[in-house]
Amino acid sequence: MDRVDCVVIGAGVIGLAVARALALEGREVLILEEEAAFGQHTSSRNSEVIHAGMYYPAGSMKALHCLRGKRLLYQYCRERSIAHRQLGKLIIAVDDSEMPRLVALQEKALVNGVTDLTWMDKRVLAEVEPGLHAHAALFSPSTGIIDSHGLMLSLLADAEAAGAQLVLQARVSGGRESDDGMVLFVDGEELLAGTVVNAAGLTAHVLAAKMRGVPHETIPRVRYARGVYFALSGHHPFSHLIYPLPEPGGLGTHLTLDLAGQARFGPDVEWINRVDYTVDPDRVDGFYQSIRRWWPQLAQGALSPTYSGIRPKVINEDKPEGDFLIQGQEGHGIRGLINLFGIESPGLTACLAIADEVLRRCRQYW
Template sequence: MDTDCECIVIGAGVVGLAIAAKLAAAGRDVLVLEGEAHFGTITSARNSEVIHAGIYYPAGSLKARLCVEGRDALYRYCADHQIEHAQCGKLIVATSTSQLEQLESIQQRALVNGVSDIRLLAAEEAMSMEPQLKCLGALHSPSTGIIDTHGLMLSLLGEGERFGAALATHSPVASMSHDVASGVYTVNVVGENAMSLTTRHVINAAGHGACALAAPLLASTSQAKVTPVLSKGNYFRLSGKAPFSRLIYPVPEQGGLGVHITIDLGGQARFGPDVEPVNEENYSVDPARSAGFYAAVREYWPGLPDDSLAPDYAGIRPKIEVDGELYTDFMIQSPADHGMPGLINLFGVESPGLTACLAIADDVHRLMPD
């Protein structure tokens, strides 16, 4: 049975675009469907734009492996394709004696994950590197960096199109169905570009919508129930000059990496994200949340001036639960998992998804049949 397209990638965030570029370069016929007016306007445009080193993740997890592989691949890609980035490094700082013990645990986890350049610093050395910093000790990660995410996505789209991939925006996917006899999937697009497309391969990289799209297809399988959990992160920008030359992170907190300072490629400093559980997508930033930011930031930067933080933007982490329990790793479901040929689902691709995007694309490519 003929189909409209060999492969359909649902979602044109940084991960979907990386997958499309990889598959197209391998000779696949690829169509990317994106519900928004432009690529990468939701999760991929609402993060810290950090190239993570691979420090925090449990040994043997997908996040640990794909972050380290993806970090190295991303730095190479940026150099080869002139993507603006900076390997500025970061300090993870302890502001209490209990956090000093946590720094040692974080260092050991990083070393197990293959982050070999991480180094424990005494307070004096850390504060000499960043004179406005206050801490009792720190970890220095020189392989952490920042990146122009939009430039990266534009390049990935261009790479995909160079090998024949196509992007259709204003094309939200409402549902999918599978014909067992033929092995063909029908992907139903609604809205101004309403249509039904047939394909033998679906890569579901729909971010917040990935679970809902996959649920009807997985209902007849033995797969555990995967549901989305929305965790909002708010950012505030700093008026005035950035106080640090490196990224500064506190010791991680429950649900996130704590309110940290990142510096963009234009030299603007921002703080965030915090952790705000939400029931629906809402990207407004409540100015009143700045009170918590001032308190958190002054733990490591006492010199933060009053009235210097302004609401910037918010993002929502696409976390997931499996059978009602929070699942903290990436989940890449292949036919070997659910028994449905041609379907690959990507669930829970939160941070470090940006860093890992090229490595995720490699994994998806390896899961595709010849």
């Protein structure tokens, strides 16, 4: 049986960041990805936003890792010349009735350590974003956008330069605990690994259930929230990201800009039971209705369907807002196995911070 020091299952942005951290630590690292290329799911089907960290419950993994990850990510982008832009974001109250929620969001941001938000009233907004119809806004100067593919290429290059190896179309169908680590079942063969990081994203909970010895009750319930995106054809007047107030399951149907300045809207929220990236063009009606609340000039027929993404959300009856779950031996009882559950937004922003946390937990096994 072949043996390797560390195996990372999944080559999304989280798996690649973890593999990089382990390889830079001097460990032998094998990255196993069942698709034909890296980053084919959540990592490449999102808004490509670097989040500031104001939305998440105080003390949550999302809040802590987003705030630290944002600083690490901007620094990494500068050092590696990864395309990004710190555009800033406007979180808007369309009318006076939404002001209490916007005030509450600022209070949550302060608790989380996000201290750079500033208020813009209707007069200032008319100067900053003349096309925007809103009563007031919170401006987040540290929000930005990033080339997610460029980021993943750089993470992989760093990992490979430190000795890591990526194996594509390598499907892990389960595993079992042994005296020397974890035995993984990979395409009908067995592979012994001293440390295993389950970064399988949308199917991390499914894979964990196939690991013999992992107690069923330690695997969280996960729901899929699909969000579709629509692109804008033609000109738009905006220079910042525009976000309405958050809604259940997401941050609202917002406007993001890509690095070329093209506008897209989304995601919305649709709860589904399986991985399915179908984009229903009829959902555009809800987009027009939502967007015209703050951009009445949006022309009929200007939106066209582009793609969808799926967020794996950990469901905890005691916590209405799902959190990241980084689960080691203390959670499931198996030495050398770390499961990453519910790594959705702001996972892209938090990828380097999450990798540092996984590295810290792995060190106790070495």
